[in-house]
Amino acid sequence: MIEKLDMFITLAREQHFGHAAQACGVSQPALSASIKQLEEQLGVLLVLRGSRFQGLTPEGERVLEWARRLVGDARTMQQELETMRHGLSGHLKVAAIPTALSYVPALTAPFVAGNPGVTVSVLSRSSSEILSLLENLEIDVGITYLDNEPVGKVTQIPLYRETYCLVTGADTEQATGQRITWRDVSRLPLCLLTKDMQNRRILDGILADASADVAPTLESDSIVTLFAHVQTGLWSTIMPESLATTFAIGTLKTIPIVDPVAGARVGLVATHREPHAPLISAVLRQARHLAQADKLEQESHL
Template identity: 40%
Template sequence: MPLYQPYSKEMQTRLVEYFLALEREGHFGRAAALCHVSQPTLSAGIATLETQLGKRLIRRDRKYAGLTPEGEAILPWARQLVAAAEALGQAAETARGPLKGELRLGAIPAAMPAIGCLATAMLDRHPGLNISVRALTSRQIERELAAFELDAGITYLDFEPPAHALSVPLYAERAMLVSAAHGVPIPAVLDWADLASLPLCLLHQGMQNRRILDARLAERGLALRPLVTADSYVALLGLVQQGRLCSIIPDSHAALLDGLRWARTAPLPDMGEGSRVGVIVSDSAPMGPLAQAVLAVARGLSLPPGFGSI
């Protein structure tokens, strides 16, 4: 390949988008579909980018086989370039007009009940937006914000606090026990030993909500040993409904259980202050219009009574 030539207008952002799509999807056909181009067009675009850089970026063995060391080296810069180009376009478009485009929002499962309030407030203030919501772990949210794959996240703020992020607290989360009315007998007043002895289904330990709960129990010399683990509260409630298991879920989910005759809830022993949950965005500068808009809406957001005050 020819030696690297200084950056020119010929190195189109679109070619970098092809490169990023292929890295994300790991498949030429899926990457082409994601970019709304044919597979030959995507392959030719990446080859052009390689020619302009004078380096092989993709390992090929009849199909995509990963990135070369040079491809790995440019990956964070490629993400930053595409994110900057998108923010540039948004800034120019919104200088004298309404905010438009897609808001990419990641939220931990525990915070999903707050999504409706935030999304409604965003659409009320910026009706030209569309919003994409993904359920992610707190660690995934932090990684994808750093990689410019999310505009904002909703996550825990204090336990394993997110790095390189600006935040706006929304509410304080506390936990409650949920069981089936026809199921496991629950003591009238729960203590910590009762909690540890119940047949439980819980989130797995890759979820921060579970790690917070485990830490609170460990402080008291106890450990929870669930019979079943899952990665969503819908799955946990489906298990509880069968009557053999109990679960521990955030109190913000209580409103979602209203009217369900099979479900009953009980407060947990006092855990002290609740876990703060809030909106986070990357603290990179300059801040994009979408991130600015989310922070502004979050600062003025009024949540219903089911969410604990901070």
């Protein structure tokens, strides 16, 4: 039944029989037959069918919740047994918001160094996509914002506080200052992330609180694209300081934004489950160690 429940989860995610079959590595008739068998075993209709997928029945929505729990528990059991036999190994799947990508090596580098049997994949995703991927068991952990919008019932470990700076051309007028206010930033030609990105919604909130209206003349969901446009000298952008110091080199300059010095908490999230799979438990321990080290460093600067 676990295999059928896993297929059902995939169908609910893809909302298309053909795409779900491809994701599961089976033929479409085989997928349809497995879902039909699952319905017969449970004695309920799970999927609304027509010429194509039309959604889940109320019973299907409830079974989906149980399916995620049961499939997750089965994977945890299998990983525990594998760890008992061979030590910690496997493939860790991480998704991070784009503005946290420069931080990810602080987590993955020591983790892989301490667990040589583990390989890692890192995806760049929006905060809402990260929660969806977690829910559908497609990733193990995510790195995302914790406070600005609900993250649901997940295990959370705060990692650091994101603060912001202006990234601008080194030969621009504003590059001569040591700091800049949000209101002054709002008057510049800006390129920013699109509104579907939580970072943009956070920045819009800060600017609104500072009574600083902003109308960027260019938007993109790609940070690389924003930095490339700032390089032309025609735009500036607002970035987390950690990200800006990583990529703003050469002809670019970073300037702290004040009045106020604003920020947002970023942390590691994982599906709320006890016990966690060994791989997830190990990365949670690594995250707690990082968080504690960051806290001690901040206290030493006070």
